[in-house]
Amino acid sequence: MIIRRRTFLKGAGSLAATVSVSSLAFGKEQKLSVGVVGGGIVGASIALHLARTGAQVTLFEKSAPASGATSKSFAWINAHTSDPHYRALRLKSIAAYRQLDQQLQLDITWGGAIHWAVNSAEAERMKATVAEFDQAGYAARMISRDELAKLAPNLNLGSFDAASFNALDGHMDPVHTTRKLLDQAKHLGADIVYPCEVTQLQFNGDRLSGVATTAGTYSLDRLVIAGGVDTPKLAAQAGYTPPLIHAPGILVHTKRTKPLLGRVAETPHIYFKQHRDGRILGTDGYYAPDIPAHQGILQGPQEMAYELRQMHGERILDKIKGKLHGAADAAYDHLTIGYRPMPQDRLPIVGFSPGNSDVYIAVMHSGVTLAAIMGRYISYEITSNKLIDELAPYRPGRF
Ligand SMILES: Cc1cc2nc3c(=O)[nH]c(=O)nc-3n(C[C@H](O)[C@H](O)[C@H](O)COP(=O)(O)OP(=O)(O)OC[C@H]3O[C@@H](n4cnc5c(N)ncnc54)[C@H](O)[C@@H]3O)c2cc1C
Incomplete structure (x- = not known):
């Protein structure tokens, strides 16, 4: 059963304890089917973390993994910002990368x-x-x-x-990291499909039913749009245009x-x-x-x-x-x-689309720095139907 009500999770510190494969797996015959648009570092991290929860993940990349902003990034992991809330989020991502690096040998410097x-x-x-x-x-x-x-x-x-x-x-080779994240997602059962462009979101009433792509149609329960600079075009079909x-x-x-x-x-x-x-x-x-x-x-x-x-x-x-x-x-x-x-205010835009609650938007600068924590948080929000209040300043509806 899909729970439509979304509750707020106070204090994301409890997240690690809350998320586990067993608690979020949906049973073999009713696994939550989640599509991810974009094989950049943000989409790759989301796909990996979703796969870890037991969701059925399909990642669509129109070109090749890490071919967008990710491969042209300086890829410096840092928390340089004068905004204390945003700095704290970035510091958490640095800590999350330390863990990921140990688990997956990302070779971060x-x-x-x-x-x-x-x-x-x-x-x-x-x-x-x-x-x-x-x-x-x-x-x-x-x-x-x-x-x-x-x-x-x-x-x-x-x-x-x-x-x-x-x-x-720290700093990294972002192409290498993205490939490692995708390899691990695949190892956990995710489908990584490329080249394959998502061209149309499909709805049954107000519910997402799937996507049309250049490689056929896919049925989905949820969709994350992590398409970098192309995100607004696709997100508009879910009633929201992120201002970039x-x-x-x-x-x-x-x-x-x-x-x-x-x-x-x-x-x-x-x-x-x-x-x-x-x-x-x-x-x-x-x-x-x-x-x-x-x-x-x-x-x-x-x-x-x-x-x-x-x-x-x-x-x-x-x-x-x-x-x-x-x-x-x-x-x-x-x-x-x-x-x-x-994004217009330079802060990440993450959250369910104000236009459709089955579609999640994930577009951000400093996406290399943020991918580790965002993958963890976003996969949690999608699979648990709970919202992490730490992400409140970054919601799509703030503009
Ligand atoms: C010059 C430069 C320097 C930077 N330096 C840093 C830095 O030092 N530190 C830092 O943290 N960040 C930095 N960034 C920002 C960082 O690189 C980006 O925020 C991050 O790479 C975004 O990743 P992404 O996965 O969201 O987007 P992208 O890497 O752009 O990936 C999006 C993917 O979606 C695919 N796609 C789009 N539409 C569709 C569709 N309809 N169907 C299927 N696939 C689709 C695209 O082909 C693309 O591969 C820098 C960026 C640049 C350009």
């Missing part, structure tokens, strides 16, 4: 993050941020030049005003080179990291500057001409080389342009 400030105004902001983070349990501290040199001997920062270290941060802003971002990727850096290195002007296999990646700005050459990209998702990629790639790589001893012979490989699934 838990090296923390170094920040440095190049003028006194930045240094003052940094000190205030560090004090605030530290008080909130987000291990942050100011560090001296000597300590910085020990933590990251190859960083070549020249003169700088101040530096800090966030010990809890257009937020492109580029990253330069090198070929493998010798190990030089085990942590994220960041200033307001450039940030970079090195994967375990030696690839360096980074960028010199969070958002594309509003200049005529960027007009197309600033208006909507589009590919970038090869020459433009090469130019930006070499330009950013030169800056990274200037900050990292030993990187001089790191060879340019490619430049990615990714489109962040960025």
Whole structure:
């Protein structure tokens, strides 16, 4: 029997104790059948956690796993935000990743993050941020030049005003992580179907009955839409259009080179990291500057001409080389342009659609950081019909 009433779960701390395969399995003949749209890191984590509850999971990916924003992500796991509630959620996700990493060998680099400030105004902001983070349990501290040199001997920062270290941060190869999550979901019985685009949601009265896809129709009890920047198009069929802003971002990727850096290195002007296999990646700005050459990209998702990629790639790589001893012979490989699934207020949008209570929306920036906790919470909400009050600030209906 499907319970339509949804109750609130006070204090998500009780969640781990509440969720178990046996309590949420629906019996062999009446397993809850849940579809997940999107094989990015968010959809993959939701599919895995749903599979762990005993639900019958089908994940639909129109292209290939991790082909959307996930593969173009810097993939830094952090809790950097001035919003205390959101910071606490992100800290929980860091803790959830530690568990997942142990269980599934995600190969996350838990090296923390170094920040440095190049003028006194930045240094003052940094000190205030560090004090605030530290008080909130987000291990942050100011560090001296000597300590910085020990933590990251190859960083070549020249003169700088101040530096800090966030010990809890990590970074990952998001494609590798997504594949691992999907492999485990599959191992637990989930169907991972691609290439397969969900084209239409199907309803019987006010209840979801299934989806039409490019590979046929599927009967479903519930559907999670974790389609990244494509989410609004599909969610509109369930009576809700999540408001997203257009937020492109580029990253330069090198070929493998010798190990030089085990942590994220960041200033307001450039940030970079090195994967375990030696690839360096980074960028010199969070958002594309509003200049005529960027007009197309600033208006909507589009590919970038090869020459433009090469130019930006070499330009950013030169800056990274200037900050990292030993990187001089790191060879340019490619430049990615990714489109962040960025909600209007920059906070995640998660919850049942205000237009249909069988359809769940999951769209967010910092989806790499958040995937671990969101997979856990969202699978719980879907299979238990209880709502976690910690997610209240992030509900679709807030706009
Ligand atoms: C440049 C850049 C840097 C970033 N840096 C960070 C960072 O350091 N830390 C961090 O936490 N986050 C970062 N992010 C954000 C993060 O990458 C995203 O929030 C996250 O990848 C979103 O994952 P997702 O699974 O929701 O979406 P996506 O990875 O975009 O996946 C959605 C998938 O849905 C599929 N899909 C869409 N519609 C359909 C359909 N109808 N049928 C079937 N499949 C469909 C798409 O093909 C796609 O594969 C960054 C993003 C960018 C672009």
